Amino acid sequence: MTPRHRTVVWSVARHLLLLCGAAFILLPFLWMISTASKPQTEIFSKSIHFIPHSFALWDNLATAFGKANLWRFLLNGVVVTASIFVLQVLIALPAAYALAKLRFAGREVLFALVLFCILIPPQATAIPVFLLFHQIGILDSYAALIVPFTISAFGIFLMRQFFKTVPDDLIEAARMDGISEFGIVWRVMLPTAIPALTAFGIFSVVAHWNDYFWPLIVLNSEHLRTPPLGVAAFRNEEAGTNYGPLMAAAIVIIAPLVVAFLLAQRRFIEGITLTGIK
Amino acid sequence: MVAPAFTLMFLLLLGPLLGVIALSFTDYQLGSPSFSWIGLANYRDMFGDRVFWLSLRNTLTYVAIVVPAAVALGLAVALLIESGSSLRSWYRTIYFLPVMATLIAMSIVWEFMLHPQFGLINGLLQGVGLEGFSWLQDRRTALYALCVIGIWQALGFNMVLFLAGLVSIPRQLYDAAEIDGAHGAWARFRLVTWPMLGPTTVFVVVITGIRSFQVFDTVHVLTKGGPSKSSEVLIHTMYVEGFEFFRSGYGAALTVVFLVFVLLLTLVKSALTNRGVHYT
């Protein structure tokens, strides 16, 4: 074999292998779309076909929206993820700035605490936080969904690392201009941190939009359900019968993030793999 | 400036962390007016409970299958993508999709795909003349079906981390290897790629490990730990004890066991990192 032949053979093999893997990855997505587009009779037929004979996606979507309050779930998802992110930024940014740029006693200890807190998995604190919320009576509320995540040790760490790279001169110039320390955080540091903040925002939104464990624990009321909880409840109610609308509901739940991802892939991959810099 | 952050940190992270450890030495149950310190009784109960051991064994099995598979496949896909120039970003996007898609929604899709009668998987198997399974309802297969979903979901994340690692390997090292006589893909991989990926690999293994120990969503939606506890895993047991039976003390003890494993993984990571997998 000449080198040229070898490259051609290798290139074909590469695509073959990657396409096989891609088929495995895409199979659930394709099957979901396929099933959501089929009428009941086709879903419960023994023959496998991806393209529906009669197209029933709109019917299934209509049924899904009719049976489950999907709009409400999506709205809840937006409210919860947005509140979490905004509060995380409000709380993390000043702390990150202080840890990066201010000198005060105990700074190193506090930073070590931050590093330690990054390692605490959310499941570990679930029982005590649940008891605490039970005690103060905020279970089954937006607050219960939002408050535990207002503190992001990882967010503090990330922004602190970023602020470290901002030149001291910039801050000193701001102080010379008479801007207060809090003013520096919001008017000087925040604008420089937009790229890092975007990445962290994607990381945070994706994590909490998809979170199932915590909403499952603290919620009872239907009207507060987040998207994952909503689709899971829909499935329990429709167990084993109405697969068309169920798949349509699944599409609705994953659509916002998947579409956003397809539109801004690079940013999303950056954001999600942020944990890779630890 | 640091006050709000650290108040919340103590209130919502460090406090509860200590709380969970303290709680594991009590018989507290949600709603009961009082509790008493019972020392190691929860742990004694736990170690005497068949379900705990099943749960632990299943979790370790899950980790032992998902971690090597998701790491090896993630690496393989990253290497394949990086070895050519065409369709790179297409493949990257496709493999990353499961990371973005809400796992609960996709679990429900998987459930339907694994449906004994109308599922795609059994349909395909019948197509080639094989007998299918009631995957999620069969104690022989339930855990492994969950493993496949776990691998499906984790692969793309690992791939992206490996891709980042691959890109940061200086090209001149490959040139030097070529000049030094490292012919062929395997020799180059052994001499340059694998050692240079060392830090990435350690990180990927540990993070996949930690995430696998946390497996819950798929279990809760698809099997509830069944049939007959064949897919019971630690966090699910903790959930059932702590939030369905409200045996907070016992649930806390389970949490502590989970924490120990996560801590072990973190220690492994820092030990390996300090041993010089990191180069300057």
Added chain:
Amino acid sequence: MARIELNGVRKTFDSAEILKGIDLAIEDGEFIALIGPSGCGKSTLLRIIAGLEPQSAGEVHIDGVPVDGVRPSARNLAMVFQSYALYPHLTVFDNIAVPLRMRRHSALARMPVVGRLLPERSRVERGIREDVERVAAQLELSALLRRKPGQLSGGQRQRVAVGRAIVREPVGFLFDEPLSNLDAKLRVHMRAELAQLHRQLKATFVYVTHDQAEAMTMSSRIAVMIEGDIVQIGTPAEVYENPGDIRVAEFVGSPKINVLPGLVRADGGLEVLGRPLGLQTSAPAGRCSICVRPERVEPGAGSGAISGTVAHLENLGAEAFVHVKVDRIDLPLVARVNPDRQLPTIGSAIDFAFPASAVRVFDAAGKRIEVVAPVRSERVREKALG
């Protein structure tokens, strides 16, 4: 040892032509420097010689044998990279041993566990150990063999890279800006070491650099590359004294050669700034560039040749440079003077001149124009300057 010959080597990336047909014969045992501004294609040319990149057209011969399609390692050339490209996970010993292991062990013997079971492996390893230790001793690396590259200084890493190159006794060495990551002091020191190494090994050295001082001090010949072409090849003295192209004249030499706007009159006489230079040429009339090296400019040369004002002074101790602003010229002229003399003050008026023999003339396209001084040149010059 190797004679390397390039015939019409071209390289195109997409539609950009990086190399535009390079012909170059590198003699056996020669130390040739490829210099040029960044982006001129010199590194690409080196990578083509090494076999790391295929040329788009043309041929490379080593000792008369065409090497197209021959693997880099089989060309028996060694390469030292700008970043040294040491394997960071291997010790100094193992780094130097890599090319030997790749060559002397079978693929099976290099396998992680199985390899250790093969009987001939230990014998081969002994040979490798001897060779590595010999080279390490030669380069004064013996004490560092157990260290990893991360624990070495820049100069030490550089020596390890050289060690890895010489251990397998290649017929030729390719250097890709090997000193550019070192600080100035070390660079001067390593220049001497590399020149010494070349004398010792008597192998062919091809040395790519953008630093003309490195090329001037070490090489026996310099090939100046500009925009994908070799514009001139010659000994350092030739290239410095007789540049064939204004771009060569401007690239070689520091500080840069002075360029003055000149004119070839219809009668073949040369003028600079409206004054006759007393030089004749057969080139067609038109604009030209008059170039003079700073050390040939003589400031304060009596009865005012060209006048200007002192814009800036640089006293380097051993020498000093006077920057003179002259009307109708954008860049100041630079003259090297002996700092022992009284230096002019900034802003003061100054006159300067240069001997006709110091003048190099280039036409509007940048090509060298031959000039002759007519017989009574001295008188003409005196008249011109007077």
